Amino acid sequence: xxxxxxxxxxxxxxxxxxxxxxxxxxxxVGMLLDFExxxxxxxxxxxxxxxxxxxxxxxxxxxIHPDAQLVPTLLNNQxxxxxxxxxxxxxxxxxxxxxxGTGASSTTIISSLILQNYNIPMCCGASTxxxxxxxxLYPNFFRTIPNDNAATLTMAQYIVSNGWSxxxxxxxxxxxxxxxxxxxxxxxxxxxxxxxxxxxxxTNVDANAANNIAQQILSAGARIIVYFGMQPEYxxxxxxxxxxxxxxxxxxxxxxxxxxxxxxTPSLIGTIYLFPLERADGPxxxxxxxxxxxNRMNMPNPPANLSSVDxxxxxxxxxxxxxxxxVLGMDALVKANNNNATKLALGExxxxxxxxxxxxxxxxxxTTGKVVLDKNGDRSGEYGIxxxxxxxxxxxxxxxxxxxxxxxxxxxxxxxxxxxxxDSIDPTSVADxxxxxxxxxxxxxxxxxxxxxxxxxxxxxxxLYYRDKQVxxxxxxxxxxxxxxxxFLSWFNLLTMLSKPTRLTCTIDSILLPITFTVxxxxxxxxxxxxxxxxxxxMERKKISHLITIGLGTTFAIPMAIIVLxxxxxxxxxxxALAVTKGVYAWTCSSxxxxxxxxxxxxxxxxxxxxxGFNLYIAFKTRTxxxxxxxxxxxxxxxxxxxxxxxxxxxxxxGLGFRLKAAIKMIAVFYILLFNLLSSFSFKVxxxxxxKGGKSTDGSGGSGSSSQNQTKNASQGSKGDLKxxxxxxxxxxxxxxxxxxxxxxxxxxxxxxxxxxxxHKTSLEDKNGVADANGEVWKFQNLKxxxxxxxxxxxxxxxxxxxxxxxxxxxxxxAKKWDAYFQRWSLYKHSASPSFIGGASARSNEVRD
Numbered sequence: 001x002x003x004x005x006x007x008x009x010x011x012x013x014x015x016x017x018x019x020x021x022x023x024x025x026x027x028x029v030g031m032l033l034d035f036e037x038x039x040x041x042x043x044x045x046x047x048x049x050x051x052x053x054x055x056x057x058x059x060x061x062x063x064i065h066p067d068a069q070l071v072p073t074l075l076n077n078q079x080x081x082x083x084x085x086x087x088x089x090x091x092x093x094x095x096x097x098x099x100x101g102t103g104a105s106s107t108t109i110i111s112s113l114i115l116q117n118y119n120i121p122m123c124c125g126a127s128t129x130x131x132x133x134x135x136x137l138y139p140n141f142f143r144t145i146p147n148d149n150a151a152t153l154t155m156a157q158y159i160v161s162n163g164w165s166x167x168x169x170x171x172x173x174x175x176x177x178x179x180x181x182x183x184x185x186x187x188x189x190x191x192x193x194x195x196x197x198x199x200x201x202x203t204n205v206d207a208n209a210a211n212n213i214a215q216q217i218l219s220a221g222a223r224i225i226v227y228f229g230m231q232p233e234y235x236x237x238x239x240x241x242x243x244x245x246x247x248x249x250x251x252x253x254x255x256x257x258x259x260x261x262x263x264x265t266p267s268l269i270g271t272i273y274l275f276p277l278e279r280a281d282g283p284x285x286x287x288x289x290x291x292x293x294x295n296r297m298n299m300p301n302p303p304a305n306l307s308s309v310d311x312x313x314x315x316x317x318x319x320x321x322x323x324x325x326x327v328l329g330m331d332a333l334v335k336a337n338n339n340n341a342t343k344l345a346l347g348e349x350x351x352x353x354x355x356x357x358x359x360x361x362x363x364x365x366x367t368t369g370k371v372v373l374d375k376n377g378d379r380s381g382e383y384g385i386x387x388x389x390x391x392x393x394x395x396x397x398x399x400x401x402x403x404x405x406x407x408x409x410x411x412x413x414x415x416x417x418x419x420x421x422x423d424s425i426d427p428t429s430v431a432d433x434x435x436x437x438x439x440x441x442x443x444x445x446x447x448x449x450x451x452x453x454x455x456x457x458x459x460x461x462x463x464l465y466y467r468d469k470q471v472x473x474x475x476x477x478x479x480x481x482x483x484x485x486x487x488f489l490s491w492f493n494l495l496t497m498l499s500k501p502t503r504l505t506c507t508i509d510s511i512l513l514p515i516t517f518t519v520x521x522x523x524x525x526x527x528x529x530x531x532x533x534x535x536x537x538x539m540e541r542k543k544i545s546h547l548i549t550i551g552l553g554t555t556f557a558i559p560m561a562i563i564v565l566x567x568x569x570x571x572x573x574x575x576x577a578l579a580v581t582k583g584v585y586a587w588t589c590s591s592x593x594x595x596x597x598x599x600x601x602x603x604x605x606x607x608x609x610x611x612x613g614f615n616l617y618i619a620f621k622t623r624t625x626x627x628x629x630x631x632x633x634x635x636x637x638x639x640x641x642x643x644x645x646x647x648x649x650x651x652x653x654x655g656l657g658f659r660l661k662a663a664i665k666m667i668a669v670f671y672i673l674l675f676n677l678l679s680s681f682s683f684k685v686x687x688x689x690x691x692k693g694g695k696s697t698d699g700s701g702g703s704g705s706s707s708q709n710q711t712k713n714a715s716q717g718s719k720g721d722l723k724x725x726x727x728x729x730x731x732x733x734x735x736x737x738x739x740x741x742x743x744x745x746x747x748x749x750x751x752x753x754x755x756x757x758x759x760h761k762t763s764l765e766d767k768n769g770v771a772d773a774n775g776e777v778w779k780f781q782n783l784k785x786x787x788x789x790x791x792x793x794x795x796x797x798x799x800x801x802x803x804x805x806x807x808x809x810x811x812x813x814x815a816k817k818w819d820a821y822f823q824r825w826s827l828y829k830h831s832a833s834p835s836f837i838g839g840a841s842a843r844s845n846e847v848r849d
Contacts, residue, residue: 024067025345027330029053029323030091031074032084032101032111042103045125046074047296048316049100052323052367055291064331065341077102081110088114096120097347098326100319105129106175108141116140119350121359123326125318128257130179133376135355142356142377144321144368145276148176150381151256152184154274154400155226156191158385159254161405164423168197168222170213170237172205172229176258180228196220196424205233210240217246221425221579227255231262238267249415250425260314264392270414277382277399278314280369288312288320288367312367321366329359387411427577431585432658436498441659441666445494448670452491455677460484462685469688478546479527479553486520487677494669497662506573506589511564513669514604515557520676521611522556523549528618535622560607567591567600586658621740731808732756741808744776748821752780780825788822798822 031049033042053070056063063070073096077084084102088111091099099115099122102108108127115122116139124132124143132138133147146154159167169184171177177200188195197220199213214237217225225246227234234255241247247267257275262268279285289311312320333349334340343349352358356377362370372380383400389412399406410418434442460481467477489512496509526549533544544552567573573589580586591597733741744756756776778800787799793812796819798805809815 024069025065025341026069026071027064027098027345028094028096029070029072029326030094030096030099030101031072032077032087032091032099032107033074034077034079034084034103034107042315044313045103045315045319048292048312048320049323051292051295051312052288052320054295055288056323056327063327064334064344068334068341068345070327077107079104079107081107084110085114092118092120095347097344097350098123098330100124100322100326102127105132108132109138112138112141119353121326121329121350121353121355123322123359125320125322126315129175130183133378135376140355142325142359142373144325144366144371144379145318146381146383147378148180148256149183150378151274151276151383152180152228153187154381154383155184155254155256156187156193157403158274158400158405159193159224159226160191162420164224164252165192166194166196166222166424167224167226168199168217168220169195170199170201170225170227170229172233173200173202174230177229180256184226184228196222201229201233201237203230203233205236207236207240210237211244213237214241214244214246217241218244222423223250223421223425224252224254224423227253227259229255229258231259234259235262235265235268238271242267247414249413249417250421250430251414252421253414260386264388264394266392268388269390269392269416270412271388271394272397272411273386274383274400275314275386276318276379277384277401278317278368280365280367282365282369284324284365285317285367285369288317317368321368321371324364324366325359325361325371328361328364329353332358390416425585427579427585431577431587433500433587434498434659434662441662442498444663445497445666448666449491449494452494452670452673452677453488455674455682456484456488456491459677459682459685460488462682462688466685466688476527476546476549479523479549482550482553483520483523484677486516486523487673490516490520490669490673494666497666500587501575501589503572503574506575507568509589510567510573514560514564514608517608518557518560518611519554521615523553525556525611525614525618526553528615528622532618532622556611560604563600563603563607567597571596573597580658580661584658728814729810730756733806733808735804735806741806746807746818751821751824754778754821783825786822786825788819788826790819796822 031046033046050072053072057069073091073094075087075090077087084107088099092115097120099111099120101122101124102111103126105127106129108122108124109129109132112122112132120140122141124141125145127143128145128148128151130147130149132141132143133149159165167188169181171181181198181200185195185198197216199216201209201213225241227237238247238253241253247253247270251270253271255271255273257273259271259273260275292312293310330344333352334344340349356373356375360373362372364370369382374380381400382402384396385398385400385405386394387397388394395409397407397409397411399408411420412418413421434445436442436446463477463480463484493509493512496505496512499505501509526544530544530549571591571593573591575587576590577585577587578590591600728746730744730746731741732744732746733739742758744758746754746756748754754777756778784801785799789797789799791797791806794809794815796807796809796815798807809818
C-alpha cells in the first residue's frame with residue numbers, strides 16, 4: 001500500500017511538472033486505473049497518458065484551442081469495487097468531461113454504467129470483454145483495443161491462412177476463457193475448422209489435470225492447440241504437454257494477449273500469441289517515442305522498474321490513442337464554434353459527444369496507427385503476432401492487418417523447429433515399420449525366414465535322398481513333397497512384414513498363408529483318410545492314389561481362394577498408416593471398410609477352423625495307426641498351440657505396441673511352420689541319418705521283421721471255409737448316428753459260436769493283417785432274437801436281441817457261405833420253445849485299440 005501511495009503521489013506531482021499552466025481554459029480529463037488489475041502493472045499506461053497529454057499541451061497551436069490546457073486527474077481504486085464507485089462519482093462532481101480507464105473489463109463495466117448517467121464519454125485501452133460492445137447498455141463507451149471477439153475471429157483467420165483446419169482447444173473456466181471459447185467456436189464453424197479436442201480447466205489447475213489434458217490432445221491426434229486463458233494455467237499445461245510429447249517438434253501452440261507478459265522460460269519456446277497491434281510505424285509513433293525518451297526520465301521519481309525503458313509499453317500506446325481520439329473529437333466540436341471551447345470546459349457540450357461518431361477518425365494516424373471504430377465503438381482487429389524464441393525473447397514475427405499476415409521474421413515452433421507443422425499428425429510421415437536393415441526385429445524376420453526356407457530345402461533333399469527307406473516311404477513321398485512346398489512358400493510370408501507395405505505385399509499377405517494353410521491341411525486330411533482306409537478298412541478294394549490324394553487335398557483351398565478373391569476384388573487390403581496406440585502409428589494393410597475387412601478375416605478364420613476340425617476328426621479316427629504312417633497326433637498338437645498363440649495375440653493386442661504385435665506374429669508363424677516341418681518329415685530324415693548304415697528302421701528304431709512274422713502267425717487259422725483266414729474279413733457297423741464301421745475277422749469254431757476278432761494292419765506291406773484274440777462273441781444258446789436280411793450282394797442286415805448290425809463281407813461268395821451258416825440259427829430260433837431261447841445274454845468283449 002505504501003508503494004501504491006508513493007506512485008500515486010508521484011503521478012499527481014508530475015501533472016504540475018509536465019503541464020504548462022499558460023492556458024486559461026482548463027479541460028479536465030479523469031483517469032480511473034487500478035494497480036491490482038489482472039492485466040498487470042498499470043504504471044506504464046499512466047505514464048503514457050501523462051506524457052502524451054504534456055506533448056499535446058505543448059503543441060497548443062493544434063490542440064482544441066490556443067488557450068486550452070488538458071488537466072489529467074488520476075484516481076487508483078486498487079481493484080476494490082466500493083472504491084471504484086466512489087472514485088467514479090467523485091469525478092462526476094469535479095467537472096471531468098472525459099474519462100480514461102479502467103484496466104479490467106469488470107471495473108470498466110461499473111464505471112461506464114455510472115458515467116453514462118452524466119453523459120461523460122469513456123475510452124479504454126485494456127478492457128476487451130465483448131459485453132462492452134453493446135450500445136444499448138454502454139452508449140458512452142469506446143476503446144482503442146479490439147475486443148475478444150475480434151481476437152477469436154483473427155485467430156480463426158490466422159489458422160485458416162496457414163492451411164490448418166484441425167485443432168484442439170483449451171480454455172480456463174473463468175469469464176475470459178469461457179467467453180473467448182464461446183465466440184471462437186462460433187467462428188470456427190464459419191471457417192470449417194474441425195475441433196478434434198475441446199477441454200476446459202479450472203483455474204489453479206494442478207499437474208494431474210494438466211497431464212490429463214495433454215493425454216487427451218495426444219489421443220485426438222491434434223497438432224495445432226489453441227489456448228484461451230491466463231498465464232499461470234498456461235505454464236502448467238505447457239510443462240505437462242512437453243512431458244507427454246505434445247509440446248515439441250511437429251506441434252503449434254497458439255494463444256492470445258492474456259498471456260502477454262508471462263515470464264519467458266525454455267519450456268515456452270515456440271509459443272505463438274496474438275496481441276493487438278499497439279504501435280504503428282509512422283510519424284505519430286516515432287514522435288511519441290522520441291518525446292517519451294527525452295522527457296520521461298525528467299519526471300520526478302521515475303519508477304525503478306521502468307527506468308531502462310526507452311519507449312512506452314503496449315497498453316501505454318493504447319491509452320495514448322484514447323487521448324488522441326479524445327482531443328480530435330473535442331477539437332472538432334470547438335472548431336464548429338469558437339465559443340464552444342468554454343462550454344466544453346464547463347461540460348456543457350457533453351450531450352453533443354456521441355459515441356463513437358464524435359471520436360471516429362479512421363484516417364488519422366495515432367500512436368497505434370489508424371484506429372477504425374465500428375458502430376459499437378470497437379476498434380477493428382489489427383494484431384501483432386509474437387513468438388517465443390530460443391534466446392527467450394518474444395519478438396513480433398508478423399503483423400495481421402486487413403485479414404492478411406505481413407511477415408517480419410522467421411517463426412520458431414516448439415522443439416526449435418523452423419518448419420511449419422501440419423494441422424494434424426500425418427500418419428504416413430511418422431508411421432513405424434520394420435526395416436530390413438538397422439532394425440533388430442527386421443533382422444530376426446530375415447533370420448527366421450532364411451532358417452525356415454533352408455530347413456524346408458534340406459528336408460526336401462533328405463526326402464528325395466532317403467525315399468527308398470521304409471520310414472520315409474511310409475509317409476507317402478509324393479504328397480509329402482507337395483506339403484513341404486506349401487511350408488516353403490509360407491516362410492516368405494514373413495518377408496511381407498518388412499519395409500513399408502505396397503499393394504503387392506498386402507495382396508500376397510492376404511492370400512499366401514490362407515491358401516498354403518488350407519492346401520497343407522487339406523492334403524493332410526486326405527492323406528490320413530487314405531491311411532485310415534488302408535489300415536482300418538482293409539477289405540475296401542478301391543484305394544485312392546497319391547495324385548488323387550494331392551488333388552482332393554488341394555480342393556480344400558477352393559473355398560479359401562473364393563474368399564480371398566472376393567476380398568481383394570471388392571475392397572482389397574492396401575497400405576495404410578493407422579494408429580496402434582495413443583499417438584503411435586504404424587504401417588499396415590487395411591481395406592477401406594474396416595467392417596468389410598473384419599468380415600473377410602472372420603470368414604478366413606472360420607474356414608480355417610473347419611479345415612482344422614476335419615484334421616482333428618481324422619486324428620481321432622487314426623489314433624491306433626502307427627505314428628510312422630500318420631503324423632496327425634503331432635500336427636494336432638501344433639494346431640492347439642497355434643490357436644492358443646493367435647487367441648492370445650488377438651485378446652491382448654489392443655494394448656500392445658506395433659513392434660510387440662509384430663514380434664508375436666513373427667514367433668507364431670515361425671512356430672507353426674517349424675512345428676509342421678518337423679512333424680511332417682524332418683524328424684524322419686534325421687532318423688535316417690542317425691541310422692545310416694544300420695538296419696532298415698520302422699520308425700521306432702527296431703526291425704520291421706517282427707510285425708511281418710506277427711502277421712503271418714496271426715493270419716493262420718484252422719482249416720475250413722468258415723475258420724480263420726483272410727477271406728473272412730468283414731466290416732461290422734452297429735446302426736446308430738455315432739457308430740462307425742470296424743474291421744473284424746469273423747470265424748465260427750462250431751455251429752453254435754461265432755467270433756468277431758479285432759482286425760487291422762501293422763504296415764503298408766502287411767497284406768493279410770492281424771486278428772487279435774479279443775472280440776465280440778455271438779452264442780446261439782443265448783439268443784432271444786435273431787434275424788438276417790439281405791441288404792445287397794455283400795451286405796447283410798442282422799438283428800440280434802433287438803440290436804441291429806450291418807455286416808459287409810469281402811465278396812458275394814463269402815456272404816452266401818455265411819448265409820447258409822446263419823440260416824440254421826434263424827430257422828432254429830423261430831421254431832425254438834421259449835424255455836430254450838431264455839438264458840444269459842451274449843458275452844461281449846470290448847475291443848482293445
